[in-house]
Amino acid sequence: MTNRRQEKDKFVSASQLAQMEVCERYVYFESVYGKQYSREQRDAQDRGNHAHEVFLQEAQLVNSKLNTDEDTKRWCFIASCAFTADAPEVRTLRVFRDRFLRKSRIGRAFIINYYRYSPAVVRKMERHSIAKRLTRACLRPLVFIASLMISISG
Amino acid sequence: MKILIAAFIVVVICRLLFRFIKRARARQAENTWLPSELRSAKLVFAERTFRTWKPFPLVARIDRGYLLNGMIVLTELKTRNIAQAYLSDIIELSAQKLAMEQETNFRISETAYVLTENPNTFRRHAHKVHLLSSASLIVMANRRQGIMNGEIEPCFAKSKGLCRHCVYHDQCKPELASNQ
Numbered sequence: 001m002t003n004r005r006q007e008k009d010k011f012v013s014a015s016q017l018a019q020m021e022v023c024e025r026y027v028y029f030e031s032v033y034g035k036q037y038s039r040e041q042r043d044a045q046d047r048g049n050h051a052h053e054v055f056l057q058e059a060q061l062v063n064s065k066l067n068t069d070e071d072t073k074r075w076c077f078i079a080s081c082a083f084t085a086d087a088p089e090v091r092t093l094r095v096f097r098d099r100f101l102r103k104s105r106i107g108r109a110f111i112i113n114y115y116r117y118s119p120a121v122v123r124k125m126e127r128h129s130i131a132k133r134l135t136r137a138c139l140r141p142l143v144f145i146a147s148l149m150i151s152i153s154g
Numbered sequence: 155m156k157i158l159i160a161a162f163i164v165v166v167i168c169r170l171l172f173r174f175i176k177r178a179r180a181r182q183a184e185n186t187w188l189p190s191e192l193r194s195a196k197l198v199f200a201e202r203t204f205r206t207w208k209p210f211p212l213v214a215r216i217d218r219g220y221l222l223n224g225m226i227v228l229t230e231l232k233t234r235n236i237a238q239a240y241l242s243d244i245i246e247l248s249a250q251k252l253a254m255e256q257e258t259n260f261r262i263s264e265t266a267y268v269l270t271e272n273p274n275t276f277r278r279h280a281h282k283v284h285l286l287s288s289a290s291l292i293v294m295a296n297r298r299q300g301i302m303n304g305e306i307e308p309c310f311a312k313s314k315g316l317c318r319h320c321v322y323h324d325q326c327k328p329e330l331a332s333n334q
Contacts, residue, residue, distance in 0.1 A: 011205065012295055014214035014249035018242040020298055022316065024308035029322035031302040040319040044233070047273050051233045052201070052217065059200035059218060061180035066200045069215070 053123065079143075081122045082135040089143045096146035187278035189267060192229075195222035206256035209288060210295045214246075214253035217269075226254065228266040229280075239268035239281035245294065248286040 019027055030036075037045065059066055079090045101107030125131045185193065199219030206212050218229040230247050232239075247266045255262050268281045300306035310326075311317055320326065 011211040011213040012298065014212070014246045014253065017212075017249050017291065017294055017298065018246035020294055021240075021242040021245050023311035023320075024297075024301055025310055025326050026320065026322060027298060028301050028308040029325055033322065033325065036321045038319050038321040041321065048233050051271055051273075052231060055217060055231050056201050058180055058184065059197055061177055062184060063197045067198055068201050069203050 078118050078121055078125065078135060079139055081125050082132050082139060089139065092143050092147045092150065093139075095150055099150065187269065187280055189280045189282065192220050192222065192227060192267070195220035195227060197221075199226070204250070204253040204257040206253045208256060209252075209292050212249060212253045212256075212295075214250040216250045216254065219254070222263070225261045225263045227263045228254075229269055230266070231269045231271060233271050233273045235272060235274070237270045237272070237277075237279040237281075239270070239283050243268045244283050244286060245291070247283065248288075248291055251285050252288050252291055 016027070019030075056068070060068075079087075079093050083089045097111060101111055125135060197218060198221045199216055201215065201217065202219070203213065203215045205214075216228055217231045220227045220229065228247050228250055230243060230250070232243060247268070251262045251266070254260060264285055266283055266285055268283055269278055270281065271278045297306060301308045311320075317323060317326070
């Protein structure tokens with residue numbers, strides 16, 4: 001985890017580089033005091049995020065076979081969002097997917113559709129903590145059944 | 155049973171029709187701001203992250219990439235009241251070009267588009283920009299590293315208006331800028 005963090009810190013993002021043109025002192029203070037946002041900056045960021053979300057949805061309407069980050073994040077389940085990416089519940093569901101769902105035609109169809117529609121659900125969930133909690137509560141019995149099936153199958 | 159099958163067929167047809175109308179509307183809406191050059195281009199990338207270690211560790215997420223005459227034309231969306239492209243946008247797009255070029259074998263166009271969207275009216279304007287060379291980006295990345303290491307004295311913001319809402323205003327003391 002620490003190595004991943006250190007590796008991430010080595011990278012400079014395109015927007016961080018662009019910030020150099022806006023204000024070099026901001027870059028310096030950000031590195032000294034850490035990332036901080038004023039209310040105006042936070043509002044602008046929220047506006048920008050929303051605009052980008054709409055922009056992506058429009059792009060997906062124009063071309064449904066687009067190459068996006070969502071394609072490379074096959075691990076990004078709704079469960080990953082409700083729990084954490086490496087939570088035991090998520091691991092159980094992954095094993096269940098690989099051991100049971102992948103083996104049947106219906107299961108594979110479910111996986112394909114799940115990957116197609118879950119990013120949109122995840123985006124909505126990320127904005128509402130109640131939705132996250134509700135999903136977690138709904139998933140727990142499913143995780144229990146999945147773990148039972150896994151242990152029975154050995 | 156026959157009624158159920160008929161209802162199912164109607165639902166499927168309605169869904170297909172709805173999707174077709176939605177797509178047609180989206181294409182029509184795109185054409186209101188899409189530059190004429192990109193109207194024949196194919197949209198191939200959206201919200202895609204690229205990483206490279208060379209010439210320096212760089213990560214960039216592109217908003218959109220259009221395939222035109224075997225080259226990728228980058229587009230960056232910005233929400234702002236003034237319909238204008240800034241040098242910072244050009245730097246960001248140039249960094250995106252560098253990261254994408256290094257990670258993939260695509261040829262990236264030297265020109266790109268900054269798409270400004272007014273947050274109140276949602277009107278979009280596309281601005282064609284010429285990107286910077288990788289050598290300029292390397293100089294900039296080295297300077298950034300120097301600033302962060304405390305080896306180079308960072309410059310104040312060129313526009314005083316930016317300092318008004320800056321979160322580091324108290325530590326920075328921009329009023330001293332005029333004495334520099």
